[in-house]
Amino acid sequence: MSDQQLILVVDDDTDLVEALAMKLESENFAVAKAYDGVEGFDKIKERRPALVILDVMMPRKDGYQLCDELKNDAGYKDIPIILLTAVAEAVNSTNYTHMGGKTTLADDYVPKPIDLDKLMEIVRDNL
Amino acid sequence: MMDERSYLQPESGRKLGLGGIKFSDAQSRLVFRPVGGLAALSRILAAFAGKRINLHQLVFRKIPVGGVELYLARNAYLQNRSLIDGELDSHGLAPAEVAEPVGTLTLFPHASSMEVLLKVIGIAVGSGLPVHSMCSSLSALCIATDAERLDELAGALLEVFSLPDGHSPFRYEQSDLDRRLTGGQGRIVETIARYWEPVIRIYGSSLKTGLTGVSVSADGDRLLEVIGELADCRIARFLMVELTGTESGRYSLQLIFDPEHQHGAAAALSFGLERIDNIEYYVWKGLELLFFHGPHFQDRYGVMHTAVAALSEASVEISSAICSGTGVHLVAKEEAGRHMLDVLGEVFVVP
Structure with missing residues (x-):
């Protein structure tokens, strides 16, 4: 449907991509899917999404790198980006810290496991 | 070939x-x-x-x-x-x-x-x-x-x-973040042995009832005939599948689908399978399928043990189980699904 807003979901967890897509489609969004940062950027060039839900830890090109590229590109910097991070308050890690010690220009963050209703709130807030 | x-x-x-x-x-x-x-x-x-x-x-x-x-x-x-x-x-x-x-x-x-x-x-x-x-x-x-x-x-x-x-390439390729966090050695896994939760967090669960399942044991050639019969039944969607090959060259297939929109499919399938020699098969009705999934289940040890231990302690019987990807499928006979859900609700939580 032409009036549906397109959300791009980028995550190497294919089951999570499917679950997010089902939730978004039930909320009347159109969904595009990509499974790493390189595919994600290709999808964005193919058809501009209204918003990107972006995992951080992915092979080939991670979410930080893709986020940086998009936010530093005049043609794409205005696309809202929601980063998914597996780091939350209940996780204790010495190898992987929130944002890897670097800042990103993402518009919002959602910890995993994702609360789908909370995610939908964030999506709508950022559109 | x-x-x-x-x-x-x-x-x-x-x-x-x-x-x-x-x-x-x-x-x-x-x-x-x-x-x-x-x-x-x-x-x-x-x-x-x-x-x-x-x-x-x-x-x-x-x-x-x-x-x-x-x-x-x-x-x-x-x-x-x-x-x-x-x-x-x-x-x-x-x-x-x-x-x-x-x-x-x-x-x-x-x-x-x-x-x-x-x-x-x-x-x-x-x-x-x-x-x-x-x-x-x-x-x-x-x-x-x-x-x-x-x-x-x-x-x-x-x-x-x-x-x-x-x-994406078939084999894993490191990202910049991987190289930075691992010093170029191997790949960082987000959650391996990092979750220390008293109750395991999941994304959600779903329980489907009134399902039809077919179990078949056959050698490779007969299994391909079984596949042909399934194709002829024109069942559009499946819910769960598992196939195991043995050293003897026989395969064991279990497939579950929802008959709600496939009227007559179970009967047609039974009729078709009856015509194939040298296979064992069962067509089940009224099965219940519980599915739940969570972040990085493959990287998080103990998910299946937690589920199975809880079900065993509660004397819940299941027919089969699959843990694959980030999800778990549990199959039980009629009217057992709700009990499974109640038991697992004590050890898993949707945040």
């Missing part, structure tokens, strides 16, 4: 599109047989959870012969083998088969399409390559074969399926 049955061919020369294919790293495959019930399964899983070893895939079934098949990283198995064997031996358990190195090919998304599923089974079984197992997750089909045959299997599948331009 691809089987030439018509249902395996691309229709009108058009290949079915997939999103991607991934290869696992080298794995070890352990088969335990016979395994009568959840108590034995719980003891098997405890041996791995206790050593904080992640299981990448697990299948448990009661028919035709109760058994458990699990896959773990080859390095993890070889490094911990004596400890695992010792733990299992203390319970009188030992794997009936150990195969390694094996690898799993994951293709996605299947979109619950029976057409995709039957083509994948037909190609894998008809290829002549060893097919140790195949099972479904929410989005993907995972096929286990010998590690050095993964490329051949992918090649056979790509005669019928296509991938998008610029698709």
Whole structure:
């Protein structure tokens, strides 16, 4: 449907991509899917999404790198980006810290496991 | 060498599109047989959870012969083998088969399409390559074969399926973040042994009732005839599938679908299967399927042990179980699903 807003979901967890897509489609969004940062950027060039839900830890090109590229590109910097991070308050890690010690220009963050209703709130807030 | 049955061919020369294919790293495959019930399964899983070893895939079934098949990283198995064997031996358990190195090919998304599923089974079984197992997750089909045959299997599948331009590579490639966090060595895994939750967090669960299941035991050629009968029934969607190959060349297939929109499919399937010689089959009605999934289940040890231990303690009986991808499918007979949900609600939580 032409009036549906397109959300791009980028995550190497294919089951999570499917679950997010089902939730978004039930909320009347159109969904595009990509499974790493390189595919994600290709999808964005193919058809501009209204918003990107972006995992951080992915092979080939991670979410930080893709986020940086998009936010530093005049043609794409205005696309809202929601980063998914597996780091939350209940996780204790010495190898992987929130944002890897670097800042990103993402518009919002959602910890995993994702609360789908909370995610939908964030999506709508950022559109 | 691809089987030439018509249902395996691309229709009108058009290949079915997939999103991607991934290869696992080298794995070890352990088969335990016979395994009568959840108590034995719980003891098997405890041996791995206790050593904080992640299981990448697990299948448990009661028919035709109760058994458990699990896959773990080859390095993890070889490094911990004596400890695992010792733990299992203390319970009188030992794997009936150990195969390694094996690898799993994951293709996605299947979109619950029976057409995709039957083509994948037909190609894998008809290829002549060893097919140790195949099972479904929410989005993907995972096929286990010998590690050095993964490329051949992918090649056979790509005669019928296509991938998008610029698709992810089959084998893992490091990202900049990976290289930075690991010093260029291997890959960082987000959550391996990092979750210390008193109750495991999941994304959600769903319970479906009134389902139809078919279990078949057949050799490769007969299995391809079974696939043909399934194709003729024109069942549009499947809910869960698992296939196991044995050293004797026989396969055990379990497939579950929702008959709600497929009136008469069960009867038509029974009629079709009756005509095939040298197979054993059962068509079940009124099955219940509980599915739940969570973040990085493959990297988080103990998920299946937690579920199975809880169900065993509550004396809940299940017919089969799959842990694949980030999800768990549990199959039970009529009216057992709600009990499963109540029991598991004590050990898993949706935040």
